[in-house]
Amino acid sequence: MSDLRRTALYDLHVELGGKMVPFAGYEMPVHYAAGVMKEHLHCRARAGLFDVSHMGQVLVRAESGDGADAAQALEALVPVDLLGLKEGRQRYAMFTSEQGGILDDLMVANRGDHLFLVVNATCKTADIAHLRAHLRGCEITEVTDRALLALQGPEAGRVLSAHVPVAGMRFMDVAVLESDFGPLWVSRSGYTGEDGFEISVAEPRAEAFCRALLADGAVAPIGLGARDSLRLEAGLCLYGSDIDITTSPVEAGLAWAIQKARRGGGAREGGFPGAARVLKDLADGPARLRVGLAPQTRAPMRAGTPLFEAEIGGAPIGEVTSGAFGPTVEAPVSMGYVPAALAAEGTVLFGDVRGRRLPAKVVRLPFKTATYKR
Amino acid sequence: MKYTEEHEWLRVEDDLVVVGITAHAAEQLGDVVFVELPDVGTTVSKDDEIVVIESVKAASDILAPLDGEIVEVNEALVDAPGTVNEDPTGAGWFFKMKVEDLSALDDLMDDAGYKDFIG
Numbered sequence: 001m002s003d004l005r006r007t008a009l010y011d012l013h014v015e016l017g018g019k020m021v022p023f024a025g026y027e028m029p030v031h032y033a034a035g036v037m038k039e040h041l042h043c044r045a046r047a048g049l050f051d052v053s054h055m056g057q058v059l060v061r062a063e064s065g066d067g068a069d070a071a072q073a074l075e076a077l078v079p080v081d082l083l084g085l086k087e088g089r090q091r092y093a094m095f096t097s098e099q100g101g102i103l104d105d106l107m108v109a110n111r112g113d114h115l116f117l118v119v120n121a122t123c124k125t126a127d128i129a130h131l132r133a134h135l136r137g138c139e140i141t142e143v144t145d146r147a148l149l150a151l152q153g154p155e156a157g158r159v160l161s162a163h164v165p166v167a168g169m170r171f172m173d174v175a176v177l178e179s180d181f182g183p184l185w186v187s188r189s190g191y192t193g194e195d196g197f198e199i200s201v202a203e204p205r206a207e208a209f210c211r212a213l214l215a216d217g218a219v220a221p222i223g224l225g226a227r228d229s230l231r232l233e234a235g236l237c238l239y240g241s242d243i244d245i246t247t248s249p250v251e252a253g254l255a256w257a258i259q260k261a262r263r264g265g266g267a268r269e270g271g272f273p274g275a276a277r278v279l280k281d282l283a284d285g286p287a288r289l290r291v292g293l294a295p296q297t298r299a300p301m302r303a304g305t306p307l308f309e310a311e312i313g314g315a316p317i318g319e320v321t322s323g324a325f326g327p328t329v330e331a332p333v334s335m336g337y338v339p340a341a342l343a344a345e346g347t348v349l350f351g352d353v354r355g356r357r358l359p360a361k362v363v364r365l366p367f368k369t370a371t372y373k374r
Numbered sequence: 375m376k377y378t379e380e381h382e383w384l385r386v387e388d389d390l391v392v393v394g395i396t397a398h399a400a401e402q403l404g405d406v407v408f409v410e411l412p413d414v415g416t417t418v419s420k421d422d423e424i425v426v427i428e429s430v431k432a433a434s435d436i437l438a439p440l441d442g443e444i445v446e447v448n449e450a451l452v453d454a455p456g457t458v459n460e461d462p463t464g465a466g467w468f469f470k471m472k473v474e475d476l477s478a479l480d481d482l483m484d485d486a487g488y489k490d491f492i493g
Contacts, residue, residue: 030431031404035404035405035430036404036405036430036431037404037405037407037430037456038405225404225430225431229430298407298408298452298455299408299410299428300407300408300428300433302433324430325407325408325428325430327430332407332408354426354433
């Protein structure tokens with residue numbers, strides 16, 4: 001464990017009974033005393049506090065000092081309309097490879113004269129190198145002195161309002177707000193399907209801020225285990241499982257993140273790595289698609305489960321990329337890739353679980369409807 | 375009560391051996407969400423994988439602790455797998471087996487031995 005890094009909240013995790021495990025080079029809590037199931041349900045019922053400080057926080061500033069120049073530069077790496085992203089708003093994006101695969105998925109916020117990016121922990125070193133190699137005329141700064149928290153769930157807004165005025169924010173708004181814990185970088189977003197916030201706070205103040213949030217009886221600490229089952233029920237992709245360098249954004253069902261301006265016939269059509277494949281997938285439809293899968297028995301179908309068209313015979317037609325028991329839907333939930341011809345809702349496929357082919361129905365994602373404050 | 379190194383407990387009731395997993399094992403596994411039980415009447419050999427349990431974390435196998443025949447399984451676990459966490463040594467039992475020679479249990483750990491084993 002000696003090479004593992006710790007976040008500013010490590011001592012608090014241990015004090016709260018967190019079971020610490022290695023994750024993306026960090027020692028992180030997989031769950032606390034309550035356990036994954038109770039933590040998951042608590043987050044959906046009240047509010048959950050997550051330490052996501054292992055994720056990368058990056059500032060992108062154009063040398064010109066003009067935020068639009070930074071947005072234009074970054075458009076060369078993502079298929080997303082960033083020039084159309086208003087100040088105080090954030091968008092989901094992905095870095096594409098030259099082959100049109102996904103190098104990482106990320107959030108991009110327009111903070112006026114610069115952009116603020118949040119990237120995955122496992123990819124952050126590569127992402128920053130990628131940005132530095134390709135964004136000419138921009139200064140790339142990794143933020144290493146701030147913790148990142150997520151406060152998610154129906155009571156998140158009420159709880160955070162005691163510290164900063166967030167009542168007027170809506171889904172995907174971002175703001176820098178003064179607080180007793182110094183300036184908080186707040187976005188009304190998250191990765192659970194719940195209303196909630198991601199909050200960047202200076203490391204020396206992070207523990208005190210967490211304690212203040214946890215002092216509200218509605219807030220419980222939530223580990224990585226429940227973070228995973230929450231995002232899976234919400235139908236959200238985990239980089240490295242559901243999306244990676246081999247999956248195009250369109251196959252992954254992320255075409256909604258590619259705005260008109262960057263599509264065929266748009267004002268700034270293409271112009272990102274792998275545009276040929278991505279635009280072709282948009283125009284013709286991809287050969288395979290990420291779908292929701294509802295296993296029809298109680299047996300969870302986990303990542304790696306091969307999928308078949310029939311109960312007997314034939315070669316695998318796809319594979320489960322995420323699968324677990326969904327505590328809120330009270331049933332196993334999975335996602336995976338299948339040929340487009342087998343991706344229609346209601347199609348019954350078969351997953352090989354311990355040598356037996358068990359039925360799983362293609363269903364619309366998400367499993368649990370999101371409750372974002374739009 | 376007797377214990378295996380696979381964290382199963384065994385208890386003799388009416389000349390049958392009742393088998394489950396220990397509280398320690400249940401806690402390590404986390405919330406159990408799925409249990410697959412063997413068919414009644416199955417003849418098993420020691421260390422056969424006869425029960426599959428899945429927790430929120432992962433799938434694990436429960437091994438037959440002795441040679442014998444499965445004579446009853448706890449069907450209630452199929453619909454309420456969480457019972458394994460709530461009452462691992464009581465209502466959370468998995469199966470009952472008939473064994474040739476109950477003295478085979480003598481080789482297994484007792485309470486004190488298991489306590490030492492899990493440290």
